[in-house]
Amino acid sequence: MDxxxxxxxxxxxxxxxxxxxxxxETEWPDWYGPKGPGDAAADLRQFCSRDALPVGMVAFLDxxxxxxxxxxxxxxxxxxxxxxxxxxxxxxxxxxxxxxxxALLTALEDxxxxxxxxxxxxxxxxxxxxxxxxxxxxxxxxxxxxEKVGLYCKALGAADVxxx
Numbered sequence: 383m384d385x386x387x388x389x390x391x392x393x394x395x396x397x398x399x400x401x402x403x404x405x406x407e408t409e410w411p412d413w414y415g416p417k418g419p420g421d422a423a424a425d426l427r428q429f430c431s432r433d434a435l436p437v438g439m440v441a442f443l444d445x446x447x448x449x450x451x452x453x454x455x456x457x458x459x460x461x462x463x464x465x466x467x468x469x470x471x472x473x474x475x476x477x478x479x480x481x482x483x484x485a486l487l488t489a490l491e492d493x494x495x496x497x498x499x500x501x502x503x504x505x506x507x508x509x510x511x512x513x514x515x516x517x518x519x520x521x522x523x524x525x526x527x528x529e530k531v532g533l534y535c536k537a538l539g540a541a542d543v544x545x546x
Contacts, residue, residue, distance in 0.1 A: 385444050387482070389489045392438030393430045398447050402426050402440070402472070409472055425470070426450075433497065435466055439489040441473070441482050449473040451486035453493055458505040458526060458533065466494060468504040483512050495538050504534045 392398065406414045406422035413420040429438025429452045441449035450472050457467035468490045473482045494502050503521075504513060507529045513520075518534040525531075 387485060388442045389439055389485050390442075391430075391432050391493075392426070392440050392450065393432050395440050395442075395447075396427075396430050398440050398450075399423055399426045399430070401447055402450050405472055405474075406470075429470070432493075435497075437490075437493050437497075438470070439486055439493065441486055443477065443482070447474075448477050449482045449486055451483075451490055453490045453497075453502075457503070458524075458531070460524065460526065461503075461505075461533065464503045464535075466499055466502060468502050471506075471509065483509065484516055487512070487516055491536065491538055500538050502536050502538065504536075505531045506534070507531045 400423065403422035403426055406426070410418075410420070412418055414422040426438065429436050431437050436452050436454040438450060438452045440447065450470065451468060452470040454467045454469045455465050456462060457469040458464070468487060471483060471486060473486070491502060504518065505526065506513060510532050513532065513534045516536070518536040521533045521535050523530060523532050
C-alpha cells in the first residue's frame with residue numbers, strides 16, 4: 383500500500399468528533415441512533431485525552447479520517463474487575479481488512495504502556511481474527527446482551543496474563 387497512514391490521539395484531532403459521531407450512529411443504530419440510549423458525540427469527546435482514561439486514537443489515510451478506537455477503564459460490565467479495555471473500534475467499512483484496525487490496536491497498546499498498564503482486555507463479537515493476529519489470547523466466550531462475545535487479553539511488554 384503506497385498510501386500514508388497516520389494514527390494519533392483524538393485529543394490532537396477533536397475536529398474529527400462530529401464525523402466519527404455520525405459513523406457511530408450508522409454503525410450502531412440501536413445504541414447511538416435516534417431512539418438509542420447512547421450519545422456518540424459525548425462519548426467521543428470523553429476520548430479526547432492523552433494521559434487519563436478514556437483515551438481515543440484516530441487513523442487518517444492520506445489525510446482522510448478512516449478509523450477510531452479507545453482505551454477505556456470499563457467495557458464489558460459483567461467483568462468490572464478487568465481493565466483497561468480496547469473498545470469503541472471503528473474503521474470505515476470499505477477499508478476494513480487492510481490493517482487499519484491493527485494499527486489502531488497497536489496505538490492503544492502503546493498508549494496503555496505509556497500510562498503504566500501491563501495488559502489490555504477487549505470484548506468483541508466481530509474481530510476475533512484481528513485479535514488472534516495481534517497476539518491477543520481468548521480468555522472466554524460469553525453471551526453479552528444477546529450476542530456471542532469473545533473476551534481477549536494481551537500482555538504488554540513482558541507481563542504474564544492471568545487466566546481470567
